[in-house]
Amino acid sequence: MEYPHRKSIIDLGSNSVRMNIYGIGEADDYIQMDQAKEKVRLSEGMGRELTIKSAPLERLFATLELFSQLNRVYEVEESYALATAAVRSAVNQTEVLERIEHRTGFSFQVLSGEEEAELDYLGVVNTMAIDDGLLVDLGGGSTEIILVQDRQMKEAISLPLGSVNLSENYDTDRAARLRIRQELQKLPWLDQARGYDIIGLGGSIRTLAKINRAARRWPLFSIHNYAMAAEDVAEVLALIRRLPEKRLARTPGISASRADILKRGLAPFIELFRLIEPSRLRISTSGLREGFFYTRYHTKRGLPPVSNDVLHDALVNFERRYRLNRVHCAYVTRLSLELFDHLGDDFDPEDRLLLEVAARVHDIGMHVDYYSHHLHGFYLILQSNLSGLSDEQLIKVAFLVGYHRQKPNLFDLRPFVQIVGSDTHKRMKQLSLFLSLAEQLDRSESQKIQSIDYDGRVMTFRLKDGFEASLEEQAAQLSLKRLQEKYRVKLVFL
Structure with a gap:
């Protein structure tokens, strides 16, 4: 099984x-x-x-x-x-x-309020790359507020005020917000969070993002790590205040079953948003249940409770889950990065990181089928919720995987290009050349090339003793030609 x-x-x-x-x-x-x-x-x-x-x-x-x-x-x-x-x-x-x-x-x-807050924290920091932030879990009967600095939980509190009991126990939005304001004034450590991102959990906060995504026709399925600028949050909050309940229930992004508690239920978030003045709201769909899972998973394997590198851990799980050929993928990753380090002056450090990610999972589409596996990979990456990457970074990785063989022309790329911009899209197409060539240079999956040297004019692919690379040279003909034309280098196999 x-x-x-x-x-x-x-x-x-x-x-x-x-x-x-x-x-x-x-x-x-x-x-x-x-x-x-x-x-x-x-x-x-x-x-x-x-x-x-x-x-x-x-x-x-x-x-x-x-x-x-x-x-x-x-x-x-x-x-x-x-x-x-x-x-x-x-x-x-x-x-x-x-x-x-x-x-x-x-x-x-x-669970005590403190235990609930800690599990929320563990669910977030093990699935999102955050250093500093204010975590806010707005539930039906309580609100957990957690100050995170250097990925550590520094302060936490659980207030017995949530979307349901605020809606039932207070007659007006103003009264609910006044009560919340009184509670927040007792927390001087909130001053340390000014300007931090708010990481929001709970259905009411997710609704803000769903409204924004619906308006933007956001093409990605997962809402985890979705980011909203502060001005967009303010605009959605103004919309919610303005619309009567019946109109709210028909608004794209709002569940009809939540419309009756949304206005008053958002009071804790509204007051924190006003107080903290964050630059962004980021959404986490990982909270208590995920935190409990990671606690047990890490403990049984002797791992620290908080991941030191969320993206690395997610990639390792991907490699295992999709049964990737880890030797081949690691080798293709090394060659891709060597090519980048020799010729990648037009790119930036983040591009190098994304190339590394794409190279490690470039064969993920093989999980579906060999034929057109770059297309399957493009889709799987977009729907993968790969922890540690923003939506924009995820799209870039998907482009690299999709273009590592040929254009992913079965998909309408326009919604994704619109998010990252046409210049970035073109840059990812250019960057994919390194991945495409690196994969072809391991056509036999026997890791024949020892190293890649470059003196500014001649690029030398040095073979391991006793190996010849006719299969690799044949497979890489087109990519080698593109490399020669773009970078004006002479290519030699030794």
Whole structure:
């Protein structure tokens, strides 16, 4: 069985209950196999007496039965059930937990606010390349705020104020925002976050990005690491304030089931946005469940809880997951970078990094089929959510992979060119020559070339002792000709 070790993680919030199912392979590669989500509004009607009512509990029981069926379908070995703000604050918590276990068999661990914040932090820093930032998880019953500096969690707090209970307990948006403002004034360490990016988690904050993406007709599927400039955030917030609830429910990017809590529910984010004055909002779809997964995955393998290099770790997982020929890919990467270092004066350091990434995964399309695998690779990269890269960087890597054989002409490239710009698109086409030639120079996949030397006029491909490269020279004819014409170099195989 592929990915024989299967785990599920359930996150019971105030508004929604979600479950992720992960598979771990024999090579320690991992994949999210499925996700389930239902809005049960567990905190509905809790009011100031903080009592979970029977109606939302019945909705929860029905949902957990569906989750149990999914666990059986996927042959899940271990299932972890975590409860957050609604259960944490409920005066009838013990009774609720007993009823849940009796009816469904799930035994929930109730997280403290501090534990929830730490798992949010671990979910973000293990899937995003951030050094400094303010993490804001706006849930249904609480808001977690985490200050990150040098990739470390420096401060964290969980406020018992979220999108659902703010909407239910305050009559006006102004009253909700005033309460939030009072709470934020008690946190002097927020001054350290001024000007930082806000990294937003939770459905209400994701809605801001969904509205913006819909307006821009954003062509990428994943919303993780999507970035919005501060002025775009302000524009979307103004739109939400202006529209009545019925119009909001019909606005592209807004879920009809969230429209009733969106305005008041965004109060914590609005106040933090006003206070911090960030340059950008970045979206993370990784939070508590992902943080819990990485905690267990890293601990069992003796790894530090926080990845030192998110992109490197993501690439290693890709290589394992897609069963890439790692020797061949590493060799093609080395040759690509040698060519870049000799001839890449027209490019910048980021281009070198993206060339390295593309070279390491250039054969990812072979997972679908050999024929047109550059096209399959182009698509897979765009939909890959490769941690550590921005959307713009991901598109550039996809161009490099797509062009490493020939133009990915089955796709309409215009939406992607529009994002990175036509000049950048042309530069990626030019840069792909190094990758194309490097792959052809290992046509036999026997790593015949020892090194590439260049004296400013002659480029010498030095072969290992006892090898000849007729197959490689034949395969690389067109690329070698392009290299000669563009860089005016003489090419020699020795």
